[in-house]
Amino acid sequence: MALKKILIVEDEADLAALICDYATAHGFAAQVIHNGAAALDHLKTQPVDFLILDLMLPDLDGLSLCRELRTFSSIPVIMVTAKVEEIDRILGLEIGADDYLCKPFSPRELMARVKTILKRTEPSNSVSGSVSQASPTKTPILEIDQQARRITLQSQALELTRSEYLILVHFASHVGQVFSRAQLLDIANQDSLDSTDRAIDSHIKNLRKKLNQIVPDTTPIHSIYGLGYRFDAW
Ligand code: CA
Numbered sequence: 001m002a003l004k005k006i007l008i009v010e011d012e013a014d015l016a017a018l019i020c021d022y023a024t025a026h027g028f029a030a031q032v033i034h035n036g037a038a039a040l041d042h043l044k045t046q047p048v049d050f051l052i053l054d055l056m057l058p059d060l061d062g063l064s065l066c067r068e069l070r071t072f073s074s075i076p077v078i079m080v081t082a083k084v085e086e087i088d089r090i091l092g093l094e095i096g097a098d099d100y101l102c103k104p105f106s107p108r109e110l111m112a113r114v115k116t117i118l119k120r121t122e123p124s125n126s127v128s129g130s131v132s133q134a135s136p137t138k139t140p141i142l143e144i145d146q147q148a149r150r151i152t153l154q155s156q157a158l159e160l161t162r163s164e165y166l167i168l169v170h171f172a173s174h175v176g177q178v179f180s181r182a183q184l185l186d187i188a189n190q191d192s193l194d195s196t197d198r199a200i201d202s203h204i205k206n207l208r209k210k211l212n213q214i215v216p217d218t219t220p221i222h223s224i225y226g227l228g229y230r231f232d233a234w
Pocket of ligand 1: 010011012054055056057
């Protein structure tokens, strides 16, 4: 099997080299480009499986690059930034990155996230031909009927409040994307008054509980430290 190609777009040469070493050690074919415009040219012409993208770059910043990339490619992207307070702003722009990491980060953590995202974004391509891999438990099925404002999990109706319903619909249509509490608050509170971050945490807690009544022991809603929440398939 060919190695997965990771492109590292980072203008700090030492950091880029470090990430490159780690990626290579983790079995990827890694390549570094130090400048945004050159990286975009590369992405337009060369096959790349994964992008690690710094926010502040010469010639073309990471945000613009990611936006441009999304017009022609859906490869996974981890966006890296030096400022934690930037992340909320970036999330609000919905540029389509898959995950966000704040410097300084451990390269090991970065690699763990790369692998998680690759697993998530590759729906069992590699096993599609084989009949019975000791089949992992079946993925629970969530069905949304927006007209009836009804969501079922494993064919069982979920009794949700309006806010919970709105959050779950939003999550389910943006699988794998991280949303800040502020964003979820906007989604949940289209006309109500309970507008604090705490309210979101409590909606999430209740949602998890209701999902767990049908599918116990595991949750698709993940807390992302310092950022918010992300919904993954089970
Ligand atoms: Ca930079």
